[in-house]
Amino acid sequence: MINIVLFGKPGAGKGTQAEFLKKKYNLTHLSTGDIFRFNIKNETELGKLAKTYMDKGDLVPDEVTIQMLQSEVDKNPQSEGFLFDGFPRTLSQAEALDNFLESKKEKITATVALEANDEILVQRLLERGKTSGRPDDQDEEKIRNRYQEYNEKTAPLMDYYKAQNKFHAVDGIGTIEEITDRLSTVIDSL
Ligand code: AMP
Numbered sequence: 001m002i003n004i005v006l007f008g009k010p011g012a013g014k015g016t017q018a019e020f021l022k023k024k025y026n027l028t029h030l031s032t033g034d035i036f037r038f039n040i041k042n043e044t045e046l047g048k049l050a051k052t053y054m055d056k057g058d059l060v061p062d063e064v065t066i067q068m069l070q071s072e073v074d075k076n077p078q079s080e081g082f083l084f085d086g087f088p089r090t091l092s093q094a095e096a097l098d099n100f101l102e103s104k105k106e107k108i109t110a111t112v113a114l115e116a117n118d119e120i121l122v123q124r125l126l127e128r129g130k131t132s133g134r135p136d137d138q139d140e141e142k143i144r145n146r147y148q149e150y151n152e153k154t155a156p157l158m159d160y161y162k163a164q165n166k167f168h169a170v171d172g173i174g175t176i177e178e179i180t181d182r183l184s185t186v187i188d189s190l
Contacts, residue, residue, distance in 0.1 A: 001106055002027070002081040004187065005088070007157070008114035010146045011121035011128070012172045013179060017114065018085045020180045025187060028076045031085040032065055035072060037134075055135050057145035059089055059153060066096045073100070081109075089154045094161075111161040112186050114172030114179065118147060 129137030
């Protein structure tokens with residue numbers, strides 16, 4: 001089983017790349033952002049709760065997010081591996097994921113980060129907001145808050161994975177194909 005964490009700031013292209021990688025490596029793609037949005041659309045209790053945080057660009061509390069992620073993993077017992085997109089985003093989530101996988105005699109194989117400059121990404125998100133319909137993509141202040149959340153809570157995870165020798169970074173600027181190639185080079189070397 002290979003389990004990959006796709007890491008990167010909002011707008012770095014995680015979702016786009018995940019679409020290619022999941023097919024290429026036969027992975028189950030779990031995007032916590034997509035799962036929350038699905039719940040919001042279906043007006044579930046989880047969706048209502050998540051929306052209050054997401055609309056502001058804040059992270060949804062760890063307890064809720066971890067529980068949701070674990071139940072999604074458990075829904076896919078036949079999976080040949082997972083591609084985690086947008087999870088973990090805090091140290092507690094990373095530790096919970098490690099413990100959870102260990103309880104299944106599995107582990108994270110590697111973390112691959114898509115790197116890009118903040119200003120390019122903010123412009124990309126504002127552009128995406130014109131068509132995505134996502135409230136958190138349409139307001140520069142909310143976008144900046146998502147970056148602040150990233151810098152404070154998610155960036156420290158790089159050291160967490162570096163300490164385990166599981167951190168890889170690729171340049172996230174280029175064509176979709178170029179970036180898929182860069183990510184594939186890392187995954188093929190694992
Ligand atoms: P994304 O689609 O990955 O950009 O996520 C959109 C929003 O969903 C984030 O700004 C958070 O509010 C929420 N979210 C997604 N994944 C997580 C996570 N792992 N932990 C906490 N909040 C999350």
